Structure formats: C-alpha cells, structure tokens
Amino acid sequence: MYSDAACFFTRIENYNPDHVACLRMAISENFQISCSRLSKRFVNRGETLTAFEDISFQVRSGEFVCVLGPSGCGKTTLLRTIAGLETHTDGELVVKTSRADGNPDIGMVFQEQALFPWMTVYDNLAFVLGNNPDFLQAEIPSIVNEFLVKVGLEKFARYYPHQLSGGMKQRVSIARGFATRPEILLMDEPFVFLDFQTRLRLHELLLSLWQSFQKTVVFVTHDIEEAVLLAGRVIVMTARPGKIKKTIDINLDRPRDIFAIRHKKLFLGYIQTITELLKEEMQSLEIE
Amino acid sequence: MNSVRNDAKRLLIYTISPAVLFVVWEICARAGFLDVRFFPAPSTIFYHLFFVSPEEGIVTDVIFSVYRIFAGYFAGCALGMMLGIGMGLSHLLRMAFYPLIIVTYPIPKIAILPLIMLIFGIGDLSKIVVVAIGSFFLVLMNTLHGVDSLAKIYYDVAAVYRISRRNFIFRIVIPGSLPSIFTGLKLAIGYSLVIVVAAEFSGADKGIGYLIWQSWETFSINSMYAGIFVIGVLGFIFSYTLDLLERRLVPWKDKK
Numbered sequence: 001m002y003s004d005a006a007c008f009f010t011r012i013e014n015y016n017p018d019h020v021a022c023l024r025m026a027i028s029e030n031f032q033i034s035c036s037r038l039s040k041r042f043v044n045r046g047e048t049l050t051a052f053e054d055i056s057f058q059v060r061s062g063e064f065v066c067v068l069g070p071s072g073c074g075k076t077t078l079l080r081t082i083a084g085l086e087t088h089t090d091g092e093l094v095v096k097t098s099r100a101d102g103n104p105d106i107g108m109v110f111q112e113q114a115l116f117p118w119m120t121v122y123d124n125l126a127f128v129l130g131n132n133p134d135f136l137q138a139e140i141p142s143i144v145n146e147f148l149v150k151v152g153l154e155k156f157a158r159y160y161p162h163q164l165s166g167g168m169k170q171r172v173s174i175a176r177g178f179a180t181r182p183e184i185l186l187m188d189e190p191f192v193f194l195d196f197q198t199r200l201r202l203h204e205l206l207l208s209l210w211q212s213f214q215k216t217v218v219f220v221t222h223d224i225e226e227a228v229l230l231a232g233r234v235i236v237m238t239a240r241p242g243k244i245k246k247t248i249d250i251n252l253d254r255p256r257d258i259f260a261i262r263h264k265k266l267f268l269g270y271i272q273t274i275t276e277l278l279k280e281e282m283q284s285l286e287i288e
Numbered sequence: 289m290n291s292v293r294n295d296a297k298r299l300l301i302y303t304i305s306p307a308v309l310f311v312v313w314e315i316c317a318r319a320g321f322l323d324v325r326f327f328p329a330p331s332t333i334f335y336h337l338f339f340v341s342p343e344e345g346i347v348t349d350v351i352f353s354v355y356r357i358f359a360g361y362f363a364g365c366a367l368g369m370m371l372g373i374g375m376g377l378s379h380l381l382r383m384a385f386y387p388l389i390i391v392t393y394p395i396p397k398i399a400i401l402p403l404i405m406l407i408f409g410i411g412d413l414s415k416i417v418v419v420a421i422g423s424f425f426l427v428l429m430n431t432l433h434g435v436d437s438l439a440k441i442y443y444d445v446a447a448v449y450r451i452s453r454r455n456f457i458f459r460i461v462i463p464g465s466l467p468s469i470f471t472g473l474k475l476a477i478g479y480s481l482v483i484v485v486a487a488e489f490s491g492a493d494k495g496i497g498y499l500i501w502q503s504w505e506t507f508s509i510n511s512m513y514a515g516i517f518v519i520g521v522l523g524f525i526f527s528y529t530l531d532l533l534e535r536r537l538v539p540w541k542d543k544k
C-alpha cells in the first residue's frame with residue numbers, strides 16, 4: 001500500500017506518464033505526501049459511488065494543510081486512504097518515510113470517539129507507545145506524563161474516558177496523536193462536536209504543539225474559519241464526487257494569535273474568498 | 289475502601305426483599321392461610337436445614353453439586369470464550385463452526401443427558417460434561433456477539449498504530465467484549481445450577497438434586513425445602529460474586 005522512494009520506481013511502469021512526472025517531482029522535492037489523480041469508488045450492492053476523484057496535491061514535510069469541503073465530499077475517505085485504512089481505486093499515492101521498514105509513522109485523530117473506553121487516560125497513551133518498537137518501556141511513563149502536561153490533563157491520568165468531558169477526551173486524543181512523535185498527523189474534524197470556547201482553546205493548543213514538533217499535518221474540516229486559522233494552505237474540495245476546487249496559500253504570520261488574527265484584513269479576506277468558492281459550489285448543485 | 293463499603297451496603301440491600309418474603313410467609317403459615325403440609329413455615333424449614341439436614345448429609349450433597357458445577361462451568365466457559373474470540377476474529381473458524389453451533393445450540397441440554405450418561409457413565413463426569421456443554425454455548429454466543437459488536441473504529445486505531453496481533457487480542461478485543469462475556473458468564477452460572485440439579489434427579493447417589501428427589505420419594509417436605517433453599521442461596525452467591533467481579537473488571541461501564 002505504501003511505497004518509499006526505492007521501491008516506487010519499480011512500480012511506476014504500469015502507470016501513465018502524468019503520474020510519473022508528478023511522482024518524480026514528489027521524490028525530488030521532499031514531499032511527505034503526494035497524491036496523483038487519486039480516486040476512490042465504493043461499490044454498494046452493484047451501485048458505484050465515487051467518494052473523490054482526480055485528487056492531486058503534495059504536502060511538504062512540516063507543512064500544515066487543511067482540507068475543506070462540504071459534508072459527504074470524501075474528506076474522511078481521503079484521509080483514511082492516506083493513512084492506509086482504505087485502498088484507492090485509481091491514481092498513485094506516495095507517503096514518504098525515513099523509517100527503515102518503509103512503514104510511515106502516522107498519528108491519527110478521528111472524527112468519532114476513538115479512545116479505548118476500557119483504558120485509563122494514561123493507558124490510552126501508554127498502550128500505543130508500548131506497542132511501538134521505537135520506544136523503550138522505561139521511557140514511556142515520562143513521555144505519557146509530558147504529553148498529558150502539554151494538554152493540561154496530568155491530574156486526570158487515572159480517569160477513564162467516560163469520566164471526562166467531550167473537550168477533555170479530544171485533548172487526550174490529540175495527546176495520543178502527538179505522543180508517538182509520528183512523521184505525519186492526520187486529523188479528521190477533531191473539534192466538530194465541541195463548543196466554540198473549547199474549540200478556541202484546542203486550536204491554540206494544536207498550533208503550539210505543531211509549532212514545537214513541526215509535524216506534517218493534514219487537517220480535515222468543514223469550518224472555513226478553523227481552516228484559515230490553522231493552515232498554511234487550504235485545499236477546497238467540491239461537493240461529491242469530491243475534486244479539488246482550489247488550493248489557497250494562507251500567508252498569515254506564525255506563531256498566530258488566535259484572537260488578534262480574527263481582526264486582520266488578510267484573515268477576513270481569506271474567509272471571504274473561500275466562502276465565495278463554497279457558494280459557487282452550492283449554486284452549481286442547485287443547477288443540477 | 290469506598291468500594292468495599294459500597295459492596296457491603298449493596299449486599300445488605302439485597303437481603304431486604306427475601307427477608308420481607310419470609311416474614312409474610314411465616315405469618316401466613318402461622319395464621320393458617322397456608323397448608324403447612326405443602327408450605328411449612330420458614331422457621332420450620334430453617335430449623336430443619338440447620339439441625340436435621342446436616343445429620344442427613346446435606347453438606348456432602350452441596351459439596352458434590354458445587355464440585356460438578358465448578359468443574360463443568362469453568363471448562364465450558366473457558367472453551368466458549370476461546371472459541372467465541374477465535375470465531376470473532378477468524379473468518380475461517382467462523383465458517384467452520386457456525387453451522388454446527390446454530391444446529392446444536394437450541395437442543396435442550398437435558399435432552400442429551402441420557403446420551404452423555406451412556407458415553408461418560410453415571411458418575412460425576414457425565415454431570416460435569418452436561419454442565420460444561422450448557423455453559424459453553426451461552427458463553428460462546430455472548431462472546432461472539434461481544435467481538436462482533438466491537439466498534440469498527442478500534443480496528444482502525446489498531447491499524448494506524450500497527451498494534452501487534454497479541455496486543456490487539458488481549459488489550460483491545462478481549463476487554464472490549466468483556467461486558468458481553470459477563471452476560472454469558474452470568475446466564476451460564478444460573479443455567480449450570482438448573483442442569484446439575486436435573487442431572488442429579490436421575491442416576492446420582494449424592495448431590496442437591498438427589499436430595500430433593502429422595503425427599504419426594506419419602507414425602508419429606510422439610511428436606512425438600514432445605515434442598516430448594518440451598519439452591520437459592522448458591523444461586524445468590526454465584527450471581528453476586530460475578531456481579532462483584534464484573535464491577536472490578538469492567539470499571540469503565542457505568543453500573544446501576
């Protein structure tokens with residue numbers, strides 16, 4: 001499912017020249033993730049449903065990219081494909097890794113509740129660390145504690161997820177995402193069910209964690225403000241079948257002050273631009 | 289500390305409704321509303337149970353029944369759990385065993401007792417085997433249900449973090465199915481009591497079932513009630529122990 005640079009050239013023969021060009025670039029330019037004309041179709045009882053098609057984009061190492069699009073346009077499916085949980089139907093996907101075994105290190109924060117309810121907060125983190133051969137058993141307690149402190153939950157280490165609030169659970173999920181120090185962090189609308197204030201706090205937390213660890217982040221959302229606030233680049237998708245409508249670079253300084261930034265002309269400009277794009281999308285749907 | 293006090297409190301509360309029942313029964317028996325030939329007063333039964341039955345060997349009967357239940361129950365539950373998890377995780381195992389199981393599951397276990405006695409003789413082993421078979425099916429079905437209803441997201445988390453097979457089974461699948469497994473364990477312990485008593489009715493010379501049957505033949509109503517009462521107490525102890533164990537092992541489920 002994954003291919004690193006070495007085995008990639010042996011596989012490429014079967015693909016069309018477009019892909020080859022795109023992927024050659026991926027190798028030379030140090031892209032962590034590159035998709036070339038990626039498509040995913042589901043077959044349900046003989047009916048074909050295209051989740052997304054013709055998706056081409058690259059993500060540099062350390063970049064923060066948001067994927068924005070209306071509900072059902074295939075954002076979750078795209079993220080799952082990058083994570084290797086779903087196989088794509090067409091096109092080529094390269095996820096580069098510096099690991100010897102060729103398996104990229106990925107952390108994922110899911111849209112649904114994905115903590116293990118039978119493990120305490122501590123164990124939820126310790127479990128994924130303990131399973132990873134890169135970590136010594138002896139260093140796990142201090143790593144878990146370090147990340148729980150970062151998300152402000154060190155006092156809740158012995159709690160079970162059902163004893164926490166929604167925002168606290170999501171903070172644990174974020175801590176788990178960062179704890180294994182993955183090369184890539186995939187986040188699927190992690191804040192969608194939270195109230196506005198909690199979201200603000202978590203945006204701040206996420207940005208500061210990203211700032212200090214410089215992970216490659218692909219963050220899926222359907223909230224325009226959230227996308228502009230967090231990302232260095234926003235990929236706007238069309239309604240299903242999802243294609244890339246436009247990619248917008250967000251040239252706002254970092255580190256960002258999530259309160260002050262809201263009053264900046266540039267910030268509001270981006271929001272307006274993207275709103276227009278989505279409006280077009282809605283109108284084109286009505287014509288259909 | 290706190291949980292110990294809660295357990296004691298719960299135990300106390302659990303004794304309220306049986307106590308009320310006994311008091312009402314006692315009053316009715318003494319007032320002559322009940323025919324004491326068939327419904328002797330609880331005080332008479334308790335007197336018999338504590339002062340007469342021991343002479344008649346009730347302790348041996350209880351020990352034999354409990355031994356048969358435990359041996360059969362543990363064997364049946366262990367096998368049921370293992371096969372349930374195996375079938376839940378392996379398509380091959382499921383395809384191989386599922387047809388056999390849905391055919392044999394509804395057969396009343398008492399119906400095969402004569403067959404079991406032919407094969408395993410009329411001693412302890414045949415009773416143990418039939419208890420084991422009964423427990424096995426209940427635990428198997430509930431374990432399988434537990435594994436099947438484990439949320440798909442946990443498989444995804446396991447895949448993303450490359451959780452090893454061993455960790456996947458012991459830290460995700462088994463704990464995740466535990467609530468359902470416990471449902472099976474609780475059903476099975478009650479069922480084991482039913483089966484062991486029925487099995488002891490015929491072809492046994494010790495056991496609570498034997499005691500009750502013997503009392504019927506000699507029209508010894510008080511001994512019969514003593515046997516029934518002991519079964520009730522055993523059922524209570526077993527269920528209570530399992531409840532306690534469940535609260536300890538599944539602390540992440542909110543319990544009533």
Ligand SMILES: Nc1ncnc2c1ncn2[C@@H]1O[C@H](COP(=O)(O)OP(=O)(O)OP(=O)(O)O)[C@@H](O)[C@H]1O
Pocket residue numbers: 042043044049050051069070071072073074075076077078111222240
């Ligand atoms: N396993 C599956 N089998 C069949 N169809 C699927 C499957 N997973 C997703 N789909 C379909 O693919 C389409 C895209 O789904 P997806 O979950 O990726 O959307 P999304 O953009 O994440 O939406 P939302 O913003 O609501 O989360 C949907 O129409 C959905 O019905």
Ligand SMILES: [Mg+2]
Pocket residue numbers: 075076077111188189
């Ligand atoms: Mg989604």
